[in-house]
Amino acid sequence: MAGSSLMKSRFESFICDANESVAIQLVCSDNELDNEPHNHAIKEFNPEFSHQLFGDNESIFGYSDLRVKLYYSSAKLNCFLSIGFTDKVTKDETNGIEADDVVDTIRQKLSLKLCSSMDEFRSLLSKESQFIPYGKLMDSFSIDWKTDEKQTKRHFEIYSADILVPGFDAYHQRMQTFLWWLIDAASYIDADDERWQYFVVYEKRSPNGLSNGHLHSDAHNTYCFVGYATVYRYYAYPQRIRPRISQFLVLPPFQKCGLGTRLLHTIYDFYVTDTAVFDITVEDPSDNFTRVRDFVDSKNCQKLNAFSVDKLKLGWNEDMATEAQTRLKINKRQARRVYEILRFRCTDRSNADEYKAFRLGVKQRLNAPNQKQILDYQKLEKLKKFPEQELAFIRQTTIPALEVRLDLLDKQYKELEEEYQHIVERLAES
Ligand SMILES: CC(C)(COP(=O)(O)OP(=O)(O)OC[C@H]1O[C@@H](n2cnc3c(N)ncnc32)[C@H](O)[C@@H]1OP(=O)(O)O)[C@@H](O)C(=O)NCCC(=O)NCCS
Structure with a gap:
């Protein structure tokens, strides 16, 4: 060499x-x-x-x-x-x-x-056992934990806190350090802002290790940090708030056991009865989070009147958005997605007409931005202010060719159907 x-x-x-x-x-x-x-x-x-x-x-x-x-x-x-x-x-x-x-x-x-x-x-x-979680206990539950070797019961608790809880500010500074390693475009929040609400998940363990169904009196148990979420209380004119989930994290050793699902339920429970809350939004959701959210929202919406099978089959209507927003604080865009998931679930795909009606509904929604661009272009054309050469340029640069549009729609539809199928399967297992 x-x-x-x-x-x-x-x-x-x-x-x-x-x-x-x-x-x-x-x-x-x-x-x-x-x-x-x-x-x-x-x-x-x-x-x-x-x-x-x-x-x-x-x-x-x-x-x-x-x-x-x-x-x-x-x-x-x-x-x-x-x-x-x-x-x-x-x-x-x-x-x-x-x-x-x-x-x-x-x-x-x-x-x-x-x-x-x-x-x-x-x-x-040696001082770990003195730790007491900050804030208010929101949920306490056990999970059957399966590993290759055995099944155990493990105990978890979810707390809610804000920056006014003494000592929590310093604790949050330590929690947030996990973000750099697990979220693609992580950033620290301005924790001095009192509009942040925090939700923290812990495993509660007996002194000899796993919680394993045998917890001692509280003085002897220890806590293990599992994950957390931050929610910002955005103001919505004139006198409502729109909490936005910003960070949401379950550490890898605890993932895929239902804890993210439980954490999201806890956040909803926290805000759902607050009359000042208009709806709950999510900042830049990852694919993993989107699946958890779709599952939780679909599970909750399936119990609503507006989402009964009969109504789903009649197609999307505003009552669905209204009921999802007033009863569950789900925003309109997500309510529409949930409608499609639940409609997909009750669509008989062996019935060609029924399946086609579902596909058309989804594709019409996906095609709406294209439709708007076409209408805008037609308005320009009617004005008769632009020479044909300029109009042709606008047409070419803003409206893709029909063939391209149809291909893209088909691809988007197939991807969505796969995502919906996944949620439908999880709903069936739950
Ligand atoms: C997104 C995130 C919070 C999900 O947390 P989680 O605790 O794994 O969520 P859950 O366990 O409730 O659900 C996750 C999956 O586990 C599956 N699952 C739940 N319980 C299970 C069980 N007992 N056995 C097997 N699988 C289970 C769910 O079906 C779900 O599957 P899917 O992803 O294929 O749909 C977590 O992956 C994470 O922190 N990722 C990194 C950071 C991130 O992306 N945050 C979101 C930013 S918006």
């Missing part, structure tokens, strides 16, 4: 995938820090994203076999960061380029005081 290729390949061997090199672990007690596998330890997890810390390539330069471990105490969320590697580049071999300062990058982004040593972290772990 020529000298420069050798250099290049040595150089490349010092580039690590940040999402693989970083691992995050919640620790309930200090014996989980020993090298022995611990039965009840919460599984460590890798970030989904790290581009906001390590750049678009999500890579860290300068180390071989890099292992960065971010420990959180499970209740109080005290933090310790450890870093290990088998080799690190020297400035001499890279013409002065230094290895990335991983610890500093993480420390700065998280804006968090980290424990200075593992001993300090361990000593703080």
